[in-house]
Amino acid sequence: RENIYQTDDLLKMEGNQELFESKQADMILYAQWAQTFKLTYIGNATGVTNVPTDTTNYELDQEATIQSGSGMTREGHYFTGWKDEDGKDYAVDSKLPMKEDLTLYAQWAEYLHLKYDGNDANAQNAPSDDTDYKLNDKATIKSDAGMTLKGHYFTGWNTEKDGSGQAYEINSSTTMTKNLTLYAQWSEYLHLTYVGNGDNVTNVPSDSTDYKVNDEATIKSDSGMTREGYYFTGWNTQADGQGDSYTVGSQL
Numbered sequence: 001r002e003n004i005y006q007t008d009d010l011l012k013m014e015g016n017q018e019l020f021e022s023k024q025a026d027m028i029l030y031a032q033w034a035q036t037f038k039l040t041y042i043g044n045a046t047g048v049t050n051v052p053t054d055t056t057n058y059e060l061d062q063e064a065t066i067q068s069g070s071g072m073t074r075e076g077h078y079f080t081g082w083k084d085e086d087g088k089d090y091a092v093d094s095k096l097p098m099k100e101d102l103t104l105y106a107q108w109a110e111y112l113h114l115k116y117d118g119n120d121a122n123a124q125n126a127p128s129d130d131t132d133y134k135l136n137d138k139a140t141i142k143s144d145a146g147m148t149l150k151g152h153y154f155t156g157w158n159t160e161k162d163g164s165g166q167a168y169e170i171n172s173s174t175t176m177t178k179n180l181t182l183y184a185q186w187s188e189y190l191h192l193t194y195v196g197n198g199d200n201v202t203n204v205p206s207d208s209t210d211y212k213v214n215d216e217a218t219i220k221s222d223s224g225m226t227r228e229g230y231y232f233t234g235w236n237t238q239a240d241g242q243g244d245s246y247t248v249g250s251q252l
Contacts, residue, residue: 036057036058037057037058037060037098037100038054038056038101038102039064039096039101039102039104040101040102040103040104041053041067041082041104041106042103042104042105043106044106044107044108045074045106045108048072048074048106049074050071051106052068052071052072054067058098063095063097063098064095064097064098064102065094065095066082066090066091066092066096069081069092069106072106074108076110076111077108078108078109078111078132078134080107080108082105082106082107083105083107084102085103085105090104109134109135111132111133111134112133112176112178113132113133113179113180114131114133114139114176114179114180114181115128115129115180115181116128116129116142116181116184117161117181118147118149118184119183119184119185119186120152120184120186123148123184123186124147124148125147126147126184127143127144127145129142133176134176135177136175137175137176138174138176139174139175139176139180140172140173141157141168141170141171141172141182143170149186151189152186152189153186154184154185154186155185155186155187156168156169156170156185157169157183159182161183168182187212187213189210189211190210190212191209191211192217194207194220196225196227198227200227201227202225202227203224203225205220205221205225207220216251216252218249218250218251218252219235219246219250219251221248222248234247235247
């Protein structure tokens with residue numbers, strides 16, 4: 001029968017006679033080997049840089065530490081973890097007893113982006129956000145400061161051009177779960193116009209204010225306005241006086 005002997009073992013023949021003293025038999029000892037295992041990392045996409053490497057030759061059950069994706073890059077994407085060819089997840093910095101060769105594949109997710117659209121060809125200075133957001137990152141909705149559209153005022157942001165989608169308030173926070181484009185919503189300024197309503201009326205008052213919906217306007221006086229042979233009796237929404245009347249100094 002075969003016996004396995006290790007270094008420093010005391011070799012004895014049956015009968016308790018020391019082998020090398022008795023010289024009764026030759027002995028051949030065969031080296032025994034165990035396979036080592038490799039842990040390999042794959043970037044798993046074209047253009048991935050700085051994929052980690054592990055040059056260790058692992059013995060059976062020797063622990064390997066799963067490396068991070070720190071420094072590894074892929075344009076437009078961020079690293080989310082490692083999987084083996086069967087789809088099993090391996091957490092960064094976790095310990096793994098090596099029992100066989102193992103290849104781990106980098107997992108990637110696309111960065112999410114928040115865009116602002118002025119929603120009119122003539123709108124100027126729409127805000128921008130260059131942040132690369134990861135899934136479930138928080139984004140703060142930007143203000144309209146500096147954005148203009150002639151004859152209009154900004155009323156908010158919406159996910160639809162026509163305002164039928166979800167509205168977002170300035171400085172509110174949103175959780176990024178997908179790419180998001182917000183469209184500026186606009187309303188036309190309102191104007192209050194005074195008409196002398198007769199021949200040769202002079203010094204008709206004017207109001208150059210750009211009013212927003214629900215702004216209050218004060219009805220102006222007729223002071224200085226003249227029409228030969230007539231005196232002023234008030235303001236009305238109809239030229240013939242059959243509309244709504246407004247007194248000087250009243251709020252509209």
